[in-house]
Amino acid sequence: GWRREAALKKLEEITDSLVAAGHKEIVAMGDFNDTPESTERYSRKMTNLAMPLSGKGEGTIKYEGRWEMIDMFFISPALAERLPEAGMKVARVPFLMVRDNAHSGEKPLRTYLGPRYAGGVSDHCPITLVIQ
Secondary structure (H helix, E strand, O other): OOHHHHHHHHHHHHHHHHHHHOOOEEEEEEEEEOOOHHHHHHOOOOOOOOHHHHOOOOOOEEEEEEEEEEEEEOOOOOHHHHHHOEEEEEOOOOOHEEOOOOOOEEOOOEEEEOOOEEOOOOOOOOOOEEEE
């Protein structure tokens, strides 16, 4: 929607400002609430480290029984050049997961199910930036 597009435009403006000020090694990360394919405009300037994982069917949130990659790391071209092995991993920590009774497998253990406290941390799996 228009809000996601506005957020990506703002991120693009901030990235351009950082580059103009001489900062060439940039990392942007977070919950983009959309798939890597939908961030293509920003991906023209920054390398989306979530793209390869998304292409393999991995994800950070389970929606209607399917994993979707909506949490991402972007790195600038200068950083990608200096760290060609940089990548991203989705952490599937056992104590942060629960059996998915509606679908197969597991899903993240949410903090709340409606108004009821479920005891989890998030409905997203954590992501880590891998730098070697």
